[in-house]
Amino acid sequence: MPNIKSAKKRVLVIKKKTLRNQMIKSALKTAIKKFNALVNENNKEAATQAFRHAVKKLDQAAAKGVIHKNTVARKKSALAIKLNKMGA
Secondary structure, eight states: OOOSHHHHHHHHHHHHHHHHHHHHHHHHHHHHHHHHHHHHTTOHHHHHHHHHHHHHHHHHHHHHTSSOHHHHHHHHHHHHHHHHHHHO
16 A cells, blocks of 8 residues: 555546446447347347447547557457448
């Protein structure tokens, strides 16, 4: 446990940031799981809506610095490929 006042504050700030990051990641994973479930059900309209929602969550995570932008680009590409294969 830190003794210096600024170090104590850093511990508190890091806890808050960690919780925020966990919330963002959790919401992102949920959105992606919902999209994958709809793709497996072959529900094109709902999957398209879920795709938009998942992409939005990915972009928000990148903007907050929770996930690297290249990781986001890779995940968005993989989701788009799944959605496009569904239509074919």
